[in-house]
Amino acid sequence: MIPELGHFALILALCLALLLGTVPLLGSFRQQRQAMELAPSLAVGMLVFTAISFACLATSFLQDDFSVALVASHSNSLMPTAYKFAAVWGNHEGSLLLWSLILSGWTAAVALFSRALPLQMLARVLSVMGLIAVGFLLFSLLTSNPFARLLPSIPADGADLNPLLQDPGLVIHPPLLYMGYVGFSVAFAFAIAALLGGRLDASWARWSRPWTNVAWGFLSLGIMLGSWWAYYELGWGGWWFWDPVENASFMPWLAGTALVHSLAVTEKRGLFKSWTVLLAIFTFSLSLLGTFLVRSGVLTSVHAFATDPERGVFILIFLCLVVGGSLTLYAFRAPAVQSRISFGWMSRECLLLINNVFFLVATLTVLFGTLFPLLTDALGLGKYSVGPPYFNAVFVPLMAVLLPFMGIGPTARWKQDSSARWLRELLVPALVAVVVGALLPLISNQSYNIWVALALVLAIYLMLAMLRDLQTKVRNASSLVAGLKRLTPSYYGMQLAHLGFAVAVIGVVLTSQYAVEMDLKMSPGESQEVAGHVFRFESLERVSGPNYTADEGVFAITLEDKLVARLAAQKRRYMASGQVMTEAAISGGLWRDLFVALGEPIGDGAWSVRLQYKPFLRWIWLGPILMALGSFVTLADRRYRAGKVKATNADTDTGTDNAAAAVTGTHATT
Template identity: 50%
Template sequence: MIAELGYLSLTLALAFSILLSVYPMVGAVKGNLRLMQSAPAFALAQFLFTAISFGILIYVTLIDDFTVAYVASHSSTTLPWYYKVTSTWGGHEGAVLLWVLMQTGWTAIVAFASKSLPWQLRARVLSILGFLGLGFILYTLLMSSPFERLLPYYPIEGHDLNPLLQDPGMIIHPPLLYMGYVGLSVSFAFAIAALLMGKLDNTWAKWSRPWTMAAWLFLTLGITIGSWWAYAELGWGGWWFWDPVENASLMPWLVATALIHSLAVTEKRGVFKSWTVLLAIAAFSLTLLGTFIVRSGIIVSVHAFTTDPGRGSFILSFLALVVGGSLLLYGLRAGTVESSSRYKVLSREVALWLNNLLLCVATLIVLLGTLLPMVHKELGLGTISIGVPFFNQMFFYLLAPFALLLGLGPMLRWKQNKFSHLTKKLIGALIVTSVITFAWLYSSYENVSTTTLVGVFFALWVSLTVVIDLLDKLSKEGASITKLGNSFWAMHTAHLGFACVVLGVTLTSAYSVEKQVKVNPGEQTQLNEYSYRFEGVKAIVGPNYKGHAGVVTVFKDEQKVTELYAEKRQYDVGMQVMTEAAIDAKLSRDLYLALGEQLSNGAWALRIYEKPFVRWMWLGGLLMALAGVIMMLDKRYRRKASVASEMKGVTA
């Protein structure tokens, strides 16, 4: 009966989604204030009933109710309680319900955190969000219900959660990622509402910007933690990159990055209005496309959820309706928009536009590289593979102009600049960056490739231009660190984060080393300046697994550095054997050790990796997320705006 209550609760959420989709929009069109004011109540009811439904799913999982098919497929009695909670989004049906929870949650937050908005805009935004919630709830009820029963015959033990997902990273990675995905629907709703009202001015950009920043913040954290999870859990010494499902999260992030820059220009200068709206539509459209890729069954991946083509058809139809409708509306309205300001070629506006263009080109590369093999196969043309070399090479070509503009942009003023004013700064920055790059690389490494030189140069270039801009701001009369606004610190923190990512990827790719050895207890092997002594194996017992751990002592210059425990686990229910790598992490390098199979005469296979500066990738991701936090704390987005001054000509 409990599971049926979850289904019923979600059905009630569907009813309120229909009301939210229709009544406020009708009220906005007819100017009926009472209908428009019903939107927050419908949004709250929609969220509450969805939350009850998700809470029931957690409850039946915690009590091991294996009459529920989803619980039987993704949990077990031996699974620790925190992984039982994780299992509620570890499979397709539960993950979709989590998505619906996030969608309705964002809608409720917008409903009660946007009281300063005029009702004409507020009602339209909430109605659009209600329609999106309606689509996902309908998909859950019809195609992906997690409350299906196995009566009268049901197992006494569940199949357990995939051991790959029994990791702390999976507890927080999907919720953060979904918060980012769904958060972009708010930006989409603001853009469509502005198109419907015919008021594409800088005011809607100001209201949309903090919501977009929040979504980008969560998406950045989700991708960063997901990358770290894949690196630590998959046990092969690298990070999971350019997988189609990972690309599905990268594409909306790239467009969302362009969107937050474009929103800043639209808000401050009143330009790029049509471009900004198109980016808002594209960012959310790519999240829907990513949902289709992950849940349609057209790909095989460790991250993919389902192989049911019926579900893919539903998502594809919804994708066509949302994207097609929004692009049609954009085509009808965008041509009437005019910029309210003018600018010259050498200006911050142009630099930001060029960077946005490069981000969109990068997105297009990822999109083509991800979809082309799928389309090629579906058309019966055979199987083709577009792998890591293609993506790495194409992104390398984009790195130089993107990083150059990233460093140059903060030095430029709005409207126009004189090149003579920039020459001294540019020449000085280029010389200092070149000297540091060559001195560091050639003093530290024997072989330095062109790719490594370029990557390190532009990472240092972006970092140095941050320092130059800070010193330039502080050199002005009356300037101080406390007077520099949140937008200044957010911009440069994000740029430093990007520099860290480029530095980490470049040096790890160029100078990672690995060694596979056969060792007996007491034997020692060498890799670079570190010695690894294999002490043997010891038995381990976990809450739902047993196995053994290889004990390895690491020395440098005959001094003990650390002791590593690389595990082989066999899980009790599914009897899967999983590798748990041992990692000694430092800011300058990771020592990564994976235990292989037992060989003859008591020997074991070991895989040893040394990965320099790999942590800088995740440090960069965290810095970019911190930039989002700094921007969210800006007082401008907490100050209530005057309706009369912010939205002239709009009446309730």
């Protein structure tokens, strides 16, 4: 009965989505207030019924209802409760329902927290999101019904969830990732609503900006958790492989980074209106493209859902409708938008434009590398592989060139500035960064590495430039505390995000250049030195878990004859499926990671073993955490909590007082 209730609730959610996507939209064109006022109630109703449907599916998993095909295929009675719940979205049908639930949640949030918007604008935004929900709910009901029954032949027990997914990371990684993916639909909806109204002023950018920042923050956390999961769960010890499905989430993040910067310029100065709308369309389109790549069956990846390729046709049609329709609307409306506001080459606007170009080129680079093998295969031109060498050779230099501009951006003034002032403000930070960055590799235990030195110079320069900018903004205050209080949450969010980017750069470069990896044969009692650490294989035991048995190798790790860690790496065999998985053992810290993974038994008690020493690895994930925190901090800005959107100078050419602009710190998070 519970599955039928969930199925019925999903149908009702679709009906409400259809009403939301049509009635308020038509009312906005006919000036029918009652029709437009229905939008918030319909949005909340859609969330309620989608949540009921999701709860019914979760209940079926938790109660081991193997009459439901999805439960029988992806769960069994031996699985821990937490993984039974995570199994709800550890498959195509369930994850699609989670996507619809999160989309309904974003829609209801806009309805509840955007009451200050003009009714016509709110109705159009919610209607656009309702139409998006129609597409995904139809996809779920017509091709991916999560409540299909196995009647009358009900299995005594289920199969099993992929052991790779029986991990705490699965419990939180997909929901956070989807919060980012789906969250960009809000920016998309605001952009389409502005196009429908034919009014691309600064107001829509201000309304859209906090939602976009939050979506970008969630996506940052989701990507970070995916990288962390791959590092410790797959047994290879890497944190990023440029896998096509990894790229599918990375591309919206890159485009979204450009979008949050462009929104800042549109809100503050009324510039880049058409560009910002196009970025909003492009970012959400990349989110849909990622959905197609993961669910169409065109990719083979540990991250992808192995589904019937025919389902991909539905997503492809939906993708074409969304992208084609929005670009057609953009083609008709955008040319009418003209900005009379000017800015000089030496200005914050110009630097943010450069930032956008770099991130857009980086996005297109990743997009080309991801789609090229698929296109050549589809056209019968042969099978090609585009791997890390291509991405590293093209992507890394783009980010290296971007870092100096990130240091100048917050310091620069709106409309017009001078290179002489930039030099006066940033010369000392640049010189200190060059000296410190060049000398730091000399005091390490590793050989001098020019790439490490260059990365440290750029990252330290960015950090020092941020400190210099902070000093400049508070130096005229009566006290340090007073100066810090007058800075806005948007400014602090920007500082945190830029700091996170610098921290991630340091982690990526130091880990890539100084990591030590060894694959060797070891027997209990043997030792091996790795980067000054001695790994001793102490013992091998047989252990049991709730739904698996494992061979567990215990390793003692010493540094200068002092025990620093004792790690237990496992080779697991899951009872339900018989699959064998590697469970790595890791000793993590702020400065280094020690990694042990058991391979296969070789004979005579020996095992293949992977040992790794990775310096500053955690900084790679600390960076995105700081970036996400920065995006969330911006929500505290009172401009986004005001009852009404105040008029700005965005539609005039009067400019902004540079001193006031410096204090407000309205630069977007990055």
